[in-house]
Amino acid sequence: MPDPILEVRDLSVTFETARGPVRAVRNVNWHLARGEVLAILGESGSGKSVSASAVMDLIDIPPGRIDSGEILFEGRDLLKMSPKERRKINGPRIAMIFQDPLSHLNPVWTVGWQIEEAMVIHGTGRAEARSKMIELLGKVGLPNPAEAAAKYPHQFSGGQRQRVMIAMALALKPDVLIADEPTTALDVTVQAQILALLEDLQRETGMGLLIITHDLGVVAEIADRCIVMNKGEIVETGTPAQIHNDPQHPYTKKLIAAAPGKGQMSDGGDGRSLLLQMRGATKAYGDVAVLHGIDLDIHAGECVAVVGESGSGKSTVAKLITRLEPASGGTAMWKGEDLFTMPPRRLLEVRREVQMVFQDPTQSLNPRMSVQDIISEAWVIHPDILPRHRWRDRVAELLEQVGLEPDHAHRYPHQFSGGQRQRVAIARALALEPRLIICDEAVSALDVQVQAQVIRLLARLGRELNIAYLFIAHDLPVVRDFADSVVVMKLGRVVEQGPVRQIFDTPRQDYTRNLMAASLDPDPDVQAARRRQRQEMMA
Amino acid sequence: MTNQSTPNTAATRNVSASAEDAPMLLRYGRMLVADKTALVAAIFLMVMVLCAILGPMLLGDLATRQNLRGRNAPPFDISRGWAFVLGGDQLGRPLLARIIVASRNTLMVAAGAVAASLVIGTGLGLIAGYSRGRMSQIIPRLADVIMSFPSLLLAVIVLFMLEPAVGNIILVLAITRIPVYLRTARAEVLEIRERMFVQAALVMGASSRRIVLRHILPVVLPTLLTIATLDFAFVMLAESSLSFLGIGIQPPEITWGLMVSQGRPYLTNAWWLSFWPGLAIILTALSLNLLSNWLRVALDPQQNWRLEARRSNDA
Numbered sequence: 001m002p003d004p005i006l007e008v009r010d011l012s013v014t015f016e017t018a019r020g021p022v023r024a025v026r027n028v029n030w031h032l033a034r035g036e037v038l039a040i041l042g043e044s045g046s047g048k049s050v051s052a053s054a055v056m057d058l059i060d061i062p063p064g065r066i067d068s069g070e071i072l073f074e075g076r077d078l079l080k081m082s083p084k085e086r087r088k089i090n091g092p093r094i095a096m097i098f099q100d101p102l103s104h105l106n107p108v109w110t111v112g113w114q115i116e117e118a119m120v121i122h123g124t125g126r127a128e129a130r131s132k133m134i135e136l137l138g139k140v141g142l143p144n145p146a147e148a149a150a151k152y153p154h155q156f157s158g159g160q161r162q163r164v165m166i167a168m169a170l171a172l173k174p175d176v177l178i179a180d181e182p183t184t185a186l187d188v189t190v191q192a193q194i195l196a197l198l199e200d201l202q203r204e205t206g207m208g209l210l211i212i213t214h215d216l217g218v219v220a221e222i223a224d225r226c227i228v229m230n231k232g233e234i235v236e237t238g239t240p241a242q243i244h245n246d247p248q249h250p251y252t253k254k255l256i257a258a259a260p261g262k263g264q265m266s267d268g269g270d271g272r273s274l275l276l277q278m279r280g281a282t283k284a285y286g287d288v289a290v291l292h293g294i295d296l297d298i299h300a301g302e303c304v305a306v307v308g309e310s311g312s313g314k315s316t317v318a319k320l321i322t323r324l325e326p327a328s329g330g331t332a333m334w335k336g337e338d339l340f341t342m343p344p345r346r347l348l349e350v351r352r353e354v355q356m357v358f359q360d361p362t363q364s365l366n367p368r369m370s371v372q373d374i375i376s377e378a379w380v381i382h383p384d385i386l387p388r389h390r391w392r393d394r395v396a397e398l399l400e401q402v403g404l405e406p407d408h409a410h411r412y413p414h415q416f417s418g419g420q421r422q423r424v425a426i427a428r429a430l431a432l433e434p435r436l437i438i439c440d441e442a443v444s445a446l447d448v449q450v451q452a453q454v455i456r457l458l459a460r461l462g463r464e465l466n467i468a469y470l471f472i473a474h475d476l477p478v479v480r481d482f483a484d485s486v487v488v489m490k491l492g493r494v495v496e497q498g499p500v501r502q503i504f505d506t507p508r509q510d511y512t513r514n515l516m517a518a519s520l521d522p523d524p525d526v527q528a529a530r531r532r533q534r535q536e537m538m539a
Numbered sequence: 540m541t542n543q544s545t546p547n548t549a550a551t552r553n554v555s556a557s558a559e560d561a562p563m564l565l566r567y568g569r570m571l572v573a574d575k576t577a578l579v580a581a582i583f584l585m586v587m588v589l590c591a592i593l594g595p596m597l598l599g600d601l602a603t604r605q606n607l608r609g610r611n612a613p614p615f616d617i618s619r620g621w622a623f624v625l626g627g628d629q630l631g632r633p634l635l636a637r638i639i640v641a642s643r644n645t646l647m648v649a650a651g652a653v654a655a656s657l658v659i660g661t662g663l664g665l666i667a668g669y670s671r672g673r674m675s676q677i678i679p680r681l682a683d684v685i686m687s688f689p690s691l692l693l694a695v696i697v698l699f700m701l702e703p704a705v706g707n708i709i710l711v712l713a714i715t716r717i718p719v720y721l722r723t724a725r726a727e728v729l730e731i732r733e734r735m736f737v738q739a740a741l742v743m744g745a746s747s748r749r750i751v752l753r754h755i756l757p758v759v760l761p762t763l764l765t766i767a768t769l770d771f772a773f774v775m776l777a778e779s780s781l782s783f784l785g786i787g788i789q790p791p792e793i794t795w796g797l798m799v800s801q802g803r804p805y806l807t808n809a810w811w812l813s814f815w816p817g818l819a820i821i822l823t824a825l826s827l828n829l830l831s832n833w834l835r836v837a838l839d840p841q842q843n844w845r846l847e848a849r850r851s852n853d854a
Contacts, residue, residue, distance in 0.1 A: 368839070381744050
């Protein structure tokens with residue numbers, strides 16, 4: 001094996017918080033060679049980003065503190081260097097890209113200027129920087145590089161912005177590129193493109209690539225080696241195939257087992273009564289039409305998944321059904337009445353039966369209300385459901401139903417973990433005894449294991465209480481495990497719909513096939529097969 | 540995940556066992572004791588309120604009795620009696636007694652003006668921010684009109700037409716301060732109404748009134764209360780400038796602001812005439828500020844463990 005260019009030895013970092021010191025990473029060791037792709041895999045709070053932050057000198061000291069260890073770059077300890085020396089390395093030699101390119105690009109300068117600036121700071125002439133910048137924008141696959149250079153960050157899509165960030169990182173030909181969740185905010189198809197771009201560039205320049213991710217699929221797609229982290233410690237190291245096929249540590253085993261996309265696909269239940277029948281639903285904001293006639297059926301107790309890239313109008317469908325936005329046309333028949341034209345009084349009754357669980361439970365629960373208040377609010381609004389003296393018992397009952405403790409009722413949302421908060425949100429939705437729950441990306445903000453638990457919970461509740469779900473998601477493996485039927489949307493139109501088995505096993509449309517091929521599988525072998533398929537499709 | 544409790548939840552569980560079941564008032568009392576600066580501020584304000592209620596009754600005569608031999612008597616000399624400990628004013632009246640008596644008018648005007656502008660401004664701001672109709676256009680323009688009209692000119696016109704009584708002064712001051720709350724409330728509402736928990740309440744069928752009062756107002760209120768305490772000092776000084784122009788509180792009625800401006804000609808040889816009432820204004824404003832700081836933390840369920848934890852550490 002070639003000599004490592006970047007090596008972290010025995011690194012321990014502690015953060016001082018209001019509740020005492022937290023040891024974010026403990027005695028972490030890893031190394032990265034030229035031309036290698038190393039992935040650090042971990043759930044939120046596992047400390048997977050901390051060592052990379054230490055490399056880039058991004059840890060605030062205080063509250064952070066490096067207790068021990070060294071970070072060797074070409075054999076020299078970064079931690080012993082002066083800030084000036086480190087600035088010569090950060091950027092030109094070690095570059096970094098982030099999850100959210102929008103917040104890391106300055107909105108008031110053109111992207112071309114920003115890339116040039118990165119070069120000018122490190123001593124390149126303006127004119128030379130300009131020609132190099134345009135070359136770079138071409139290299140990262142932006143059409144019309146000269147034109148793109150004159151645009152501002154907001155004029156690009158998420159994937160394009162990430163390409164701009166990559167161009168900026170590559171401007172100084174770094175030896176190491178650190179990518180912190182580079183594709184988490186992107187659609188599956190765009191994610192596949194960005195990963196392919198990173199891989200190509202890495203092969204071309206021979207740099208070392210460090211990818212920090214929570215996604216087994218990303219590891220399977222791109223990594224040569226993988227480090228699994230849990231609670232600040234490295235639990236396992238190996239090739240993606242070793243980690244996936246033969247995990248040694250109990251944590252890794254649990255993590256691999258929780259990965260979605262392996263369970264039985266549903267065969268769907270026939271002969272269930274029709275709950276919601278949407279026909280020709282359209283929505284336009286001013287002159288911009290976002291939905292062009294959507295047809296959708298939801299049966300009682302059925303889980304209908306809506307998949308598609310961002311901008312396909314998935315969430316707009318949910319907003320129309322809940323009447324958060326008025327529809328521009330079409331009908332949605334709910335028990336013989338049109339939801340879209342229903343008078344407010346009647347709507348209040350329907351709102352009991354149609355509930356919603358949002359993507360981010362941190363934002364969908366009022367931070368100033370206790371769980372008791374949050375759940376019983378439903379009964380304040382609909383006083384005929386439950387008399388006031390029964391509220392306390394019923395809240396306890398609901399909390400147990402979603403797998404929480406009855407005495408959690410006194411707590412406030414911030415006192416729960418992300419998965420627990422989503423359970424509270426589900427309990428709130430259940431309080432009204434709904435017939436249909438709309439889950440708008442309800443599990444995509446959760447860690448894999450928690451996600452699996454929440455999905456199991458939703459499935460159980462659906463069976464026991466005969467609740468139908470409209471499950472909006474971009475994560476296909478989850479949909480495969482959970483949905484009965486699938487609706488594929490693209491640019492405000494339904495491209496394909498049918499039972500989950502049909503969509504996943506024998507997709508008819510190219511768009512669906514593309515989507516399937518772009519989605520990442522945790523199994524490196526499956527992933528290698530998919531990659532071949534994708535390349536064939538492109539050829 | 541169910542059992543994965545963060546240090547935070549564990550800590551709060553310990554505290555909540557003792558604190559959560561206690562009656563509301565007792566709980567806040569404990570949190571106040573935990574924050575020593577806020578406690579001192581609260582005690583100071585309570586003394587001031589007592590002064591305002593009882594002062595004019597007990598010291599009314601003393602405060603208006605002129606004694607030309609004690610003109611501009613220097614402070615810290617109690618040979619003329621304890622009331623002269625802070626010195627005497629230009630007519631030989633004891634400053635301490637006058638400050639205590641003046642606290643009633645001062646606090647009444649300031650509290651009245653701040654409360655009125657807070658309530659009206661917040662109310663209009665909530666409506667302007669939440670309604671999508673014509674109100675959301677008209678109300679902000681109203682604020683613009685008030686803001687663009689010089690407040691002193693407005694005061695002169697109003698107080699010239701009406702008689703300069705306490706009630707009218709409160710009215711004038713309240714009107715000029717409404718836009719501050721209105722604009723802040725509106726801006727915050729515009730942001731909060733897009734938050735997910737508001738959408739969640741909408742999906743549940745909550746009425747607009749419920750959403751505004753139960754979900755939006757509690758989030759906006761701490762900001763507005765902080766502004767209100769800062770405004771308190773501003774209003775006290777604004778009232779004194781009105782008095783200075785002769786259209787505010789009229790002598791022999793007194794306020795701290797009026798006392799400051801009356802002492803102004805003597806600043807070079809008798810600094811205490813303006814200094815003591817000025818100090819009273821500063822201390823009151825400061826106390827309110829400290830108390831509002833405490834209140835912001837105590838009312839926030841994400842923050843108030845800091846106070847409760849401090850208390851249990853002390854114990």
